[in-house]
Amino acid sequence: MNEILRLDHVQFSDTYGNLLSNFNFSVQEGEIHGIIGDYGVTHSTLCSLCTGTLQPERGQIYYCDQPVGRLSFAESRQKGLYAIASGKNLQGNMNVLENIYLIARRQFGWQFRRRQIARQALQYLEFFDIPIPLQECADNLTDLQSCMVSMTGAIIAGAKLFILDEITSSLNEQDAIAFQKVLSCLKYKGLSVVCMVHRIEELVRYTDRATLVKNGTTVRCMEKNDYSYDKMLAMLLI
Known part of the structure; x- marks a missing residue:
């Protein structure tokens, strides 16, 4: 390696x-x-x-x-390179899809392409076998779910580490x-x-x-x- x-x-x-x-x-x-x-x-x-x-x-x-x-x-x-801390690390007043967009928006530009973002987000969440409704408010997520939302956005944006x-x-x-x-x-x-x-x-x-x-x-x-x-x-x- x-x-x-x-x-x-x-x-x-x-x-x-x-x-x-x-x-x-x-x-x-x-x-x-x-x-x-x-x-x-x-x-x-x-x-x-x-x-x-x-x-x-x-x-x-x-x-x-x-x-x-x-x-x-x-x-x-x-x-x-992405650092993720324990606990709540998302925008709590936004839903899962909006948080993923904030993390990965340089891949999509400044236009909120909801369908395109949702398609990629669901693809990775299914890959990880962590079901999280995209419309769920970030404040309602567990620590693991919060981490997975951050990771999903980062991977879409090209995370390596x-x-x-x-x-x-x-x-x-x-x-x-x-x-x-x-x-x-x-x-x-x-x-x-x-x-x-x-x-x-x-x-x-x-x-x-x-x-x-x-x-x-x-x-x-x-x-x-x-x-x-x-x-x-x-x-x-x-």
């Missing part, structure tokens, strides 16, 4: 004195990659570094093997099973996913590889067949 994103010896400090130091991380095409531990910075800061909207103080960020400088929000999305900030932490068992199927669908399409998680159990359940971080520094990258709860816990705590 080809590498889509790499953070090489990255260092970044924020205004609160938090520090990400000697952070090494990479994700390949069609991979579900987990990150766990004490990042040294906030989740939103790490998401911004992964999407290129923050530039590290030291180190380099590579996207598709090419070094990238700081990107605007629009430039990051044009490259197919998702950075998910604690999406899996709030899922009940039924939604967790559904989300595993979603991740399999994304891998089938060759899309990559970074899952920022709190619990080792989430790494075991959802990911193919995992990067362990302690005090803002990468401890180790582990393959799925080497996952061990005790080993991971020891690396994160000792």
